[in-house]
Amino acid sequence: MSSLPTPIPIPKPNTSRTCIKGASFSNSQCRLCLLPRQRKLVSLSIGIGCRLSSSVFDARSSLEQPEVVEETFMEWDSRNPAISSMYRCPKIPRPNQIVLEAQAKVCTGPEQTRPLTEEQAVKVLDTILKSARGELKDDEVSKAQLGAFFAAMTIRANTFPETTQWSEGERHAINLFWPQLVQVLPPDVIFIADPEGTIMGIGNFPRYTGQSMTEMRLVGALREVLAGGHLGYEEVKGVLRDVLPLGGNELQEVNESLLAAFLIGQRMNRETARELKAYCLAFDDELGPPPIADVRSLTHYGEPYDGNSRFFKSTLFVAAVRACYGESCILHGVEWMPPKGGVTEGQLLKFVGANTHLSPMQAKTLLEDEDVGFAYVSQREAHPQLHSLIGLREHIKKRPPLATSEKVQQFVRTLGKEAIVAGFYHDGYEDSLLMLMRRREVHAGLVVKGEEGSLSMTTKPRSVNASKGVPVNHCAGFRLLGRSNDSSTDGFSRTNFSIDVNAQDYGFEPTDTPRTDRSVRKSVELGLAALSGQKGPAYDRIILNAGMVDHLLGCEGAEDVQAALERAREAIDSGEALNRLRNFIKISHKVK
Structure with a gap:
């Protein structure tokens, strides 16, 4: 085992810490990957491969005065590299x-x-x-x-x-x-x-x-x-x-x-609505009915599975923030996906030592845990057959219909309010994604054109030289009003909305988005510093994305935008959001 060459800046809690000792992870977990030039599944050995150093996590720590210090955060196995491209499965043959x-x-x-x-x-x-x-x-x-x-x-x-x-x-x-x-x-x-x-x-x-x-x-x-x-x-x-x-x-x-x-x-x-619906729903029963989480509200985050290659992405840290005030969040994705092969939530969580091999049932437990409130499920566990296509997808080069439909999944359900949020980039897919969300019969749906097609809205003003089409920070969606007797609808009455979010209208200073350029380590550093209360572009983006999503989805207590933003800010400044991320890392290895 080897340490990273330089330590990751993390906040130093003011209270005593409880360490996780003796944590062990399997290095021989079987995963599936369809390899081009072969006509059957090939078993791959992929291990988590990291162990916690002493005095790292404390589920009860607080941040009365956020402070960033230099400290060794983890000791890493070489299988948890700091660059997104290194998460590609080496058993997949390279395309010509x-x-x-x-x-x-x-x-x-x-x-x-x-x-x-x-x-x-x-x-x-x-x-x-x-x-x-x-x-x-x-x-x-x-x-x-x-x-x-x-x-x-x-x-x-x-x-x-x-x-x-x-x-x-x-x-x-x-x-x-x-x-x-x-x-x-x-x-x-x-x-x-x-x-x-x-x-x-x-x-x-x-x-x-x-x-x-x-x-x-x-x-x-x-x-x-x-x-x-x-x-x-x-x-x-x-x-x-x-x-x-x-x-x-x-x-x-x-x-x-x-x-x-x-x-x-x-x-x-250009897939029709019927075709996209088939891709979206065909594998719902792969592992049986999804578990039902006992939470009052659940948001499903549908980031593009191939990640970000240039800019800081805020979604993981936004989930920790929103969980602080009862807006439970479930993230899903993969560790690495073509064609972009960028930084994903799976990489970020694996890099900081979390267990990314959670089943939907284990994710349900984390959602219900009052000290966590958010979870991550890999496609590897939830839809193993679709996950087996990663090798083939690299060899076809461009994104298939699955790249759209996989963003609108519900691996855990709730009897409370449900919402789906999905990112998009190319014009024409806004309506397709919203159609799939309506088909899921959620209470609210939201599509966001964030940077690189992610869910991360930016505080950067739109350039006068920006390309034509839907601008970055464009949001559109719907909120459920109730049942409808109109035979021309699907039985539900909804209110629709569309807005181009200008961060300056809500008091944010215009700043360029931090570049991460495929660096998982840099993304983690920015996110941890922001959750520690360090002001700057990453901090602002996490607050903007948490508060605006709360407001646009019609979440309780977020009717006023400024109140929603202030609530998100308090979740960070109090130290609770960072503690929830710590708790997730710790409990993800203990959950049964």
Whole structure:
């Protein structure tokens, strides 16, 4: 075990401390990860790998006068690194970078796609040809990459506007390489590249049907997707449950090329409400009904699972603040997720020594604990089948529909008031997320365009050079008013709202958001300093995000914005928010 080179600044409590001694963690916990180029689940050994140093945590400590001191906070195993990219599972094969760069250009929407030049297309197709011939043993183009790339090319040829269809250079390159590629590519990839035999002209397999019953269903749905069409709710749900069966059963024998083509194709076609609803609800029963927490209010936080790569994110620390006055919060996510591979709540909690392998039932216990009041659940525990797709998602490069639907999950429920808050970045997904929240029948829903698409609103003024579209700090949502007899609705009456939050209107000084640049350590330092009462940009952002969410969700005692902000400020300045974070770390290892 080795210590970090420099200590983390944390507040020094004025009372005696109770230490956790003898804490031990399993270094052989089995996790699942679908690896491209393989057709079954592979068991990975991932351990927590940290131990607490002496005199660290005290569940009863207080901060009468916040003070930041230098102190060794933890001793860390190398498996708890300080940079987000190092949380990537090393067992996942790296994608071929030449093809991946091309996927970044073409595996996207009708307006965002950037056609390849002839030189770029030749380089990509030559790489694919060499890989298919077995000449790139250490840098293969995976089947998932082949499926995603050729699905994008097919959809562009079939349905995209002229400006984002194939360029002349791409057409020339295809004409040059296809006669050779068709000799070495497997039938499933040839099918994806030309499902009806109308694009390439030679050597096609338009009657390809798949090699199993599961593949046959997937191929049938994929034909519609590759033609630019959409599927019904039951059809999408059926395909997903075929490929990723519930109950811990092994993944079905399907080619990664077909699944990758299906996922990226649905995103490129812009998922309908029915399709997104299927992705959102298909795995609700994976572990049975969610546990019911005995709390009066519960907010589900849906951060983008791929995290932040540039700026400080406040959500973990906001949850500790809101828990102080009875607004229980449940966070969910993963340790590492492509394409961004940024800092996540899972990394932050693991870095400070918390147990991030909690089941939903254990999360329920932490939510009900009067000294904690918030919890974190990893997708690894809550939706293991979806978690098994991380490797495949890296190889398709762009975000699939799951990147939207996974933000609107309820791994724990309550009989009290429930709300969902989700972050977004790209225009067009605001309404989709709110639709999914209404489908969840929560009392309130809120979408936030925070920095990097996260939930973190900023105190930085909007630049005059900001891009067009929805500005950062845009919020929209609804609050439930009651039941409705209107047959044109879903049976509920709601009030809707939309606002662009200007922090200066509420007394905050304009400040730039602290840069963290993938540093988990820096993010932790900023958050701990803020919760210790150290004034500055991170402190302001935590208060802004806690108070504004309370107000917009219609939480009790937050009808007035300034009162909501002052309540959040008091939770920090009293030391209670920091104590709750300490308590979470401590109790997360003891909860049964």
